[in-house]
Amino acid sequence: MSAEHDHDSGHSARWEIGFAIASGVTYASGMIAEYALGQPSVATFFFLATYFFGGWFTIRSAVKSTLAGKFEVDFLMLVAAIGAASIGRFAEGAVLLFLFSLGHALEEFALARASKSIEALAGLAPRSAEVHIGGPSTLAGEFAERPIDRVEVGDLVLIRPNARVSADGVVVDGRSAIDQSAVTGESMPVEKEPADGPRPLDENKVFAGTVNGSGALVVRAVARAEDSTLSKVVELVASTDQAKSPTQRFLDRFQRIYVPAVIAFVIGVYLVGQFVLGKEFADAFYLAMAVLVAASPCALALATPSAVLAGVARAARAGVLVKGGAPLETLGRVESIAFDKTGTLTWGEPHVTDTVAAPDVELDELLSTTLAVERLSDHPLATAIAEGVAARTSTVLTATDLQAVTGRGVRALIDGEQVEIGNERLFTDAGIVPDGAVAADIERLQAGGRTLMIVRRAGQFLGVIGVMDTPRREAVEVLGRLRESGVSDIVMISGDHQQVAEAVGREVGVDRALGGLLPEDKVTEIRGLSGTDARRCAMVGDGVNDAPAMAQADVGIAMGAAGSAVALDTADVALMSDDLGRLPFAVRLSRRTSRIIRQNLIAALGIVVFLVIVTFLGMPMGPVVFIHEGSTLIVVANALRLLRFDVGREHDGVEHELRPDKVAAAA
CATH class of the missing domain: 1.20.120 (Four Helix Bundle (Hemerythrin (Met), subunit A))
Structure with a gap:
């Protein structure tokens, strides 16, 4: 477009x-x-x-x-x-x-x-790239800026610190952490470095439109700009047609017959009146026009839009933005709901969830040592750990000589003793294996989907810090209310590893948890949820990577405060506050709206039939018009009942949880 x-x-x-x-x-x-x-x-x-x-x-x-x-x-x-x-x-x-x-x-x-959502998606990708033109195939080589559409597969591209990645590719030199939530939905920056032995290639792949961290990278392009993952996201959103609501499809079919039938019927009334019954032209025309007014679909035309306007207005008062009648009505018919994990069922930010000290080690020693070292680092994960640990210890230690080991962790000195904090590779690369108790803690926390930082000081393991994108406490209650509303299948889809997805899924109580999904994989899963039995499916998300899946679903629902502008534009329904508890209310309001629409349609059609009959029986125009207008008022009044729809039971019982960082600040 x-x-x-x-x-x-x-x-x-x-x-x-x-x-x-x-x-x-x-x-x-x-x-x-x-x-x-x-x-x-x-x-x-x-x-x-x-x-x-x-x-x-x-x-x-x-x-x-x-x-x-x-x-x-x-x-x-x-x-x-x-x-x-x-x-x-x-x-x-x-x-x-x-x-x-x-x-x-x-x-x-x-x-x-x-249509503006497509422009916002495409705008994430840089318009140019720095391509290798000479010298070694490393960061020391020579690079020149080139339009992005001239980057070919196999070209070496320089990705500067804190810049957006310009092309899909694999890292050949440099080390950095990349925030790729915009494409894969992963909740934490992913460490990138050149392939090392049997390490899976996917862990070294970068995506156009994602944001590089503090290190520079050289990437070998594996796709042209038009074939990048981000381009596929744009294509998926642009090509997905939004289905009409069931009532709209019914009215489309009905009006193809109703409209010409009424015109033919009115003409027939005039001809019969003048040439068969011998009425004067004025009398025959008057009767025909009276029938036309009686059969005019004023109440029928208002049956759906009046209910939709009232439903949308009521939803807006509750902090739910609904983009028209189709999503409002369709949401009430949903049987399956897919939730993105990051930022939807979870907070979308890493937080300290576990602090486990080794045997014979005081917990405060583990916490104070970790805080002293991690507060010196600007790595996103270190920042999250420092914030989480600071609220749990008052002991102040001073660390010096910080050394970052990219992809593994950090080293520093405290009172002349070396402190090492990092993942298992930091220690296994040096031939150090955690002892039995610490190893058991590592295995247990990894099984729970935690990202682990192992702490060692002066040759002794102090313990393990577990970090995770924490689930919202309200999520369990929200899923329960959705099941009460008739939603039979609740699925969580995520770009995080399957182990992490399963851990979060168990905690919040979804029926299935699917991890390791790229945007096109999420679209495939949404299609599968709709299945061959024509089930209605909704998708709840908050990021750019969720946009194609939300567009593919019968109803796309965006988390407002945490969501991206693209997700909000693409979605049919947006929860304007960062409050998942509004979703059950929206589903129940949608179902009530559908019932009122059906009531209005039946009433409107019934009154039309009644008025046509009594017009032929000789009822004057005045009463016909009065009843006709009265039917319009009845339809509107019935629709306005939605404005009094009670949000109480649907939301008040769901306690809205503060973000973990705000809880720590309040404490």
Whole structure:
């Protein structure tokens, strides 16, 4: 989609909304002039103005659909409005055009906004790359800037510290930690270094659009820009069609028959009245127009949008943004929900979860030693450890001579004694094996999905620090409420390792936990959840990597405060606060909305049938119009009940947990 098209569609949507608002103002002015001021001529002027503003885009839409061979509800509404005016019922036609134009304008505006998400995705990738042009194939080589579309597979690309990675590739020189949550969803920066022996290639791969840490890297490109993982994300979002809601599909099928049938029926009424029953032209035309007004789908047209507007407004008051009727209605039909792990069921940031001292070692010694060393490092994981440990010890030690061992940990001195803090490779590379008790702690914590820092001082193991992206305490309660609401299958999908995913899944109580997934893998899993039995599936996420899966799902749900702008634009529903407890409320509200829509449709169709019958039996136009307008009020009043939908049971029982860092700060 071109930028020019985006601009034109957005411009047209703003004009259409302006015309719809103008038609509402003129209609209200006409009603005041006629019923409050007793000025029918002035009222007629305002109603005609409503015809202009409300009918301008309606006429364009009706002409376009008619030329395409489709007689849709907008065509019948236009004919009904003209028919109402021809028998002096200007107010009837005016309100019809106002409400229809307003709903259509809001749809166009939503479509114009949706296209911006693709631009935001594509903007993550750098426009240029520094490509190797001479010298050694290392950081010491010569590099020159080149447009990203001229980077070929096999080129060596320099990734500077704290810069975005410009191409998918594998590391051939340098060491650094890369924040690749934007693509893979992993909660913590991943250490990258050249391949070493049998080490899996995937651990050395980098992705375009991710953010490099403090070290420089040389990467061998493995894909051109248009074939990068990020480009696939953009393509997936751009190519995914949003399915219409069941009621919308029903009305689409119904109006193909209803609209031409009503037109043919009205013409038949006029012909029979004049040429068979021998009525005068005025009487036959009056009867035909009375039938047209009786059969006009005013209440039918309002049955869905009035409920949708009330439901969306109620959701907004509860901090839930719903982008239109399709997701609002479809959410209530969901049987399966897939949750992204990072930032959704968890906080999305590493936190200290375990501090286990070795036998004969005081816990405070482990904590104070760890704090003294880690506070000197600027590594993201070291920062998280320092913050978590600082709240648990008051002992102050001073460390010096910090040395970083990339991909493994750090070394420093405390009172002249060497302190080593890092993963197992820091020690195994030096031929040091943890003793039995510490080894058992390491195995146990790794099985629980923890990232481990082993602490050793002066040749003695002090213990182990476990770090994890901690689950939200409210997640367990939220999943329970969703099951009460009829959601039968709850799955967690994550870019983290399967072991980490399973550990979090057990803690929060999902039915299945799937790890090690890239964005395209998540899309495949969402398709599998929908399955062959046409089950409705929702996807809850917060990052760029979740956008394709949310677009593929029947309903995409974004966590607002923690989510990226792309996820919010791509999603159908956004929880505006960082509060997962709003999700059960949204599901229950959606189900109530669907019930009210069905009630409105049945009532609207029933009243139309009744009015057509009593019109033939001789009921005057006045009562017909009164009942017709009354049916509209009934439909609207029924829909407005959604504004009083009680959030209490759906949310009040879910205690919203403070972020772990805020809890520590409060303490």
